[in-house]
Amino acid sequence: MSGLRLRNVVRHYGGFTAVDGVDLDIAKGELVTLLGPSGCGKTTTLRMVAGFMAPDSGDILFGERRMNDVPPHRRNTAMVFQSYALFPHMTVAENIAFGLKMRKIPAAEQMRRIGEAIDTVSLRGLEARRPGQLSGGQQQRVALARAIVTQPDILLFDEPLSNLDAKLREKVRLEIRELQKRLGVTTLYVTHDQVEALAISDRVVVMNKGRIEQVGAPEALYRQPLTSFVADFLGAANIVSGTAAGDHLVTTPIGRFSVGPERKLGSGPVKISWRPEDMRVAAPGAEANIVGARVRGVVFCGSFTELVLDVAGQQLRAQVDTGFRGREGDLLDFAVPSDRIRVVA
Amino acid sequence: MRTDRLTLLLLILPGAGFIFLFLAAAIAMTVLQSVGLYSLVGESKLTFEHWFSLADRTFVDSFLFSLKVGVGSAFGTLVFSYPLALFLRRRRYGTQLIGSIIKIPLFVPALVAAFLILNVLAFHGILNSTLLGLGIIDRPLRMLNDKFGWNVLIIQIWKNLPFQLLILAATLESIQTDIEDAARNLGASPWRVIRHIILPLSAPGILIAVVLVFILTFGDYAITKVAGPVYPSSLSVLMYTEAFTLQQWGSAACIGVVITFASLLFVAIYARAARAVAEIGQ
Ligand SMILES: Nc1ncnc2c1ncn2[C@@H]1O[C@H](COP(=O)(O)OP(=O)(O)O)[C@@H](O)[C@H]1O
Ligand SMILES: [Mg+2]
Numbered sequence: 185m186s187g188l189r190l191r192n193v194v195r196h197y198g199g200f201t202a203v204d205g206v207d208l209d210i211a212k213g214e215l216v217t218l219l220g221p222s223g224c225g226k227t228t229t230l231r232m233v234a235g236f237m238a239p240d241s242g243d244i245l246f247g248e249r250r251m252n253d254v255p256p257h258r259r260n261t262a263m264v265f266q267s268y269a270l271f272p273h274m275t276v277a278e279n280i281a282f283g284l285k286m287r288k289i290p291a292a293e294q295m296r297r298i299g300e301a302i303d304t305v306s307l308r309g310l311e312a313r314r315p316g317q318l319s320g321g322q323q324q325r326v327a328l329a330r331a332i333v334t335q336p337d338i339l340l341f342d343e344p345l346s347n348l349d350a351k352l353r354e355k356v357r358l359e360i361r362e363l364q365k366r367l368g369v370t371t372l373y374v375t376h377d378q379v380e381a382l383a384i385s386d387r388v389v390v391m392n393k394g395r396i397e398q399v400g401a402p403e404a405l406y407r408q409p410l411t412s413f414v415a416d417f418l419g420a421a422n423i424v425s426g427t428a429a430g431d432h433l434v435t436t437p438i439g440r441f442s443v444g445p446e447r448k449l450g451s452g453p454v455k456i457s458w459r460p461e462d463m464r465v466a467a468p469g470a471e472a473n474i475v476g477a478r479v480r481g482v483v484f485c486g487s488f489t490e491l492v493l494d495v496a497g498q499q500l501r502a503q504v505d506t507g508f509r510g511r512e513g514d515l516l517d518f519a520v521p522s523d524r525i526r527v528v529a
Numbered sequence: 530m531r532t533d534r535l536t537l538l539l540l541i542l543p544g545a546g547f548i549f550l551f552l553a554a555a556i557a558m559t560v561l562q563s564v565g566l567y568s569l570v571g572e573s574k575l576t577f578e579h580w581f582s583l584a585d586r587t588f589v590d591s592f593l594f595s596l597k598v599g600v601g602s603a604f605g606t607l608v609f610s611y612p613l614a615l616f617l618r619r620r621r622y623g624t625q626l627i628g629s630i631i632k633i634p635l636f637v638p639a640l641v642a643a644f645l646i647l648n649v650l651a652f653h654g655i656l657n658s659t660l661l662g663l664g665i666i667d668r669p670l671r672m673l674n675d676k677f678g679w680n681v682l683i684i685q686i687w688k689n690l691p692f693q694l695l696i697l698a699a700t701l702e703s704i705q706t707d708i709e710d711a712a713r714n715l716g717a718s719p720w721r722v723i724r725h726i727i728l729p730l731s732a733p734g735i736l737i738a739v740v741l742v743f744i745l746t747f748g749d750y751a752i753t754k755v756a757g758p759v760y761p762s763s764l765s766v767l768m769y770t771e772a773f774t775l776q777q778w779g780s781a782a783c784i785g786v787v788i789t790f791a792s793l794l795f796v797a798i799y800a801r802a803a804r805a806v807a808e809i810g811q
Contacts, residue, residue: 236710256713263714269707273729282725286716334715 186247186337187212188233188370193242195228202228204394205242213368215361219381220391221417226374229391230342233372235259246337257286262336266343268327270315276326277302277311283334301333304363321352328360332367339364339371345380357384378418382406390414412528415457422500423457423528434527438495441473443525455528460490462524463502465510466517473520475500479510493518556789562782569778579779583787590761592787598678598763599747602685603739609686610693610738615723617694618701635691643755646684650756680756681763685746692745693738700734701727733803740799744792764788 188210195203203225210216218226231237233244235256244251251259262283271279280301284294302308305325315323324344331339344360345353361384364371375381381388382402390397390405390413398405398414409415412423426436428451434441441456466474477500481492489508493500502518510516561567565576617628634642649655657669704727712726713719750765757763762770764784772781 231710234710234714236713255718256710257716257718259714260716261714263711265707265711267705267707269705269711271708271712271726282712282717283715286721330711330715 186249186370187214188338188372189243189245190229190233191243191245193229193232193239193244195225195232195237195240201394203232203239206391206394206396208389208396208399210370210372212370214386215364215371215373215384217373217375217381217385217388218391219375219378219388219417220397222376224391225394226376226391227342230263230340230372230374233338234261234263234340259338260334260336261338261340262331262334263340263342264324264327264331264344266346268315268323268347270323270326270330272315275312275314276307276318279315279326280330280333283330287334297333301329304332305329320347321356324348324356328363332363332369336369339369341371341373341375343375344373345375346377353380360384382418388418390417392417407526409457409526409528412455412457415526415528420460420501421457422460422463423455424498425453425455428452428454432522438498439473439475441520441525442522443527444523457526457528458520458524460501461488461503463500463518463520464504465508466519470517470519473522473525475518475520477516477518479512479514479516482508482510482512559782559785559789562779563786565779576779579777579783582777582780583783587761588767588784591764591767594678594753594758594761595747595749595764595788598681598685598749598753599743601678601682602689602746603743605682606686606689606693606742607735607739610690610697611735613690614694614697614701615727617698631694632691634688637688638751639688639749640751640755642688643684643752646680646687647756650680650683676758678753678757681749681753684752684756685742685749688752689742689745693742696738696741697731697734700731700737704730736799736802740795743795747792747795748788 188208190206190208193203193206194201206225206229208216218229220226228237232239235251235254238252246259271282274282277298280298281294284297289297302311305328307322307325307329310318310322315326318326324347327344341360345356348356357380373381373384382405385402387399387401388405389399392413398410400408405414406418409418409421412421415421415423424436424438426434426441429435429440431450432442432444434443434454434456436456443456463475475493475495477493477495479491480494480499481490483490483492484506485503487506488503489506491502491504491508491510493502558567562569563579565579566573613631637645647654651657652669652671657666660666661669708730709722709726712722717725748765749763750769753763753766757766761767764787768781768784768788771777771784
């Protein structure tokens with residue numbers, strides 16, 4: 185087992201740059217997720233790691249070994265495809281056995297490892313079925329078993345949960361994470377679902393237009409986005425343009441905000457961002473970071489209530505507790521704690 | 530409801546009627562003629578003499594020759610078409626051009642094809658001239674009307690390659706690239722991907738391609754007539770000779786029945802095999 189390194193990896197399709205200088209270090213046993221909107225180059229990156237395509241420039245290293253010219257069947261990676269890509273003419277057991285057969289593992293050990301894998305993903309009793317006779321969730325498990333049974337150096341997932349319904353998705357997400365931790369296998373996981381990325385990862389890599397926007401642990405990334413793209417893509421964000429007015433002060437068309445202490449601003453145009461859940465109805469008499477807003481919409485969401493607000497033509501969103509008794513059309517003061525405001529690029 | 534049915538009937542009538550008249554009725558007529566009924570020449574009476582007259586050397590040799598051409602062309606073409614279809618599958622530079630050139634025989638009638646290839650293979654044809662000119666041989670090779678029927682096979686393969694290619698290309702196209710990638714990812718070399726994944730998944734297409742070319746070549750007339758051996762002839766050529774040269778319409782009808790039912794038999798075998806393969810595929 186080894187770590188994975190991408191060094192300034194670039195890949196074009198015709199004149200279009202799908203992956204544009206990706207640098208990434210993944211430690212042994214770490215689970216790192218590539219997160220980004222559809223078309224940002226996640227699958228292309230993953231396919232280069234698997235060896236299905238070569239980078240136009242840059243290097244891919246497993247541990248210290250440069251893999252650029254190693255064909256996929258000599259890489260010892262295992263991939264779980266979005267489509268599962270099970271072999272339709274083989275039974276569940278034959279599907280799982282395929283990687284072992286290709287590696288010429290002795291028959292007795294094959295049997296043992298297949299049995300183990302089948303138990304791990306709870307597929308007992310379905311060994312003789314063909315993929316066409318399984319539900320989507322079961323097919324997903326076969327794909328997972330087929331991948332882990334080969335004891336890969338690097339495990340790759342390309343949106344493995346996108347074809348499952350919401351409930352099952354959460355369950356399988358947890359199972360994948362537990363399994364990955366138990367096996368300690370270095371894993372690169374691709375998704376466009378931010379909740380999935382935050383829930384499953386040691387670190388998340390946010391990608392946009394073939395480039396890495398930001399890398400970080402889930403909570404750090406959520407709390408301290410560096411760009412408005414990251415702030416907006418991970419959860420929801422209120423993003424307001426303004427001008428720096430002193431080290432911790434930003435003037436915007438909707439008011440003056442004092443911002444968190446950890447960055448000196450200097451002067452010039454800046455953007456600030458905060459989460460809807462960090463915005464609350466202001467206590468009477470409060471003065472700092474107050475926004476007077478017109479309530480445009482009140483949406484009950486179960487565990488919280490979502491408000492659509494209008495401040496001088498700018499739309500903001502706030503999440504308040506379900507005790508909120510305001511109505512559409514009300515004019516209310518909202519407060520944003522300064523330590524929750526991020527200055528973003 | 531009633532008018533719906535009537536409309537439906539009117540819609541299928543031309544097609545179904547045409548098939549019935551010219552296929553079912555014609556086959557029935559031929560079968561009846563083979564046992565002496567509805568004779569076009571002479572009197573009509575039930576007899577099996579035409580069938581007995583078939584049990585001679587000429588007919589058996591022709592039957593075996595046609596069988597050889599059918600099976601030989603079907604698998605001979607496959608030897609070329611399958612690797613080619615695999616090659617054309619991954620779009621590389623030039624594959625489109627190759628793909629178009631290869632379809633040309635599709636638009637050349639069999640008789641014309643036979644004459645074209647004749648010019649290449651003839652005693653004083655292009656191939657012999659070239660080989661002579663290069664000093665590889667010092668006397669022209671006799672490649673036409675050879676006893677085995679190599680020419681017929683060569684022309685049939687040339688003619689039927691595009692048919693098989695179209696069928697096989699469509700079959701290979703339907704195999705998801707993800708499945709192939711999964712196999713490579715699990716440690717299969719390119720050769721083993723073909724052996725364990727592509728071949729079994731394209732088996733139904735291979736079967737269709739083989740049976741189709743068999744049926745097309747088993748009943749061939751034109752190519753055997755032009756380039757085939759003097760003896761034996763193919764069943765179709767024999768049928769023509771019986772009917773128009775020897776005026777043996779009854780025997781000709783018997784041969785027609787044999788050709789038709791041999792082809793139908795192969796269609797049936799093919800249909801069963803295809804169903805079996807489809808079941809495996811699920
Ligand atoms: N085979 C291809 N040919 C041309 N363009 C492609 C091909 N594959 C992907 N692309 C383009 O490259 C970009 C990145 O694709 P991809 O890596 O699949 O994105 P993601 O997985 O993040 O959705 C997309 O804009 C896509 O349209
Ligand atoms: Mg993708």
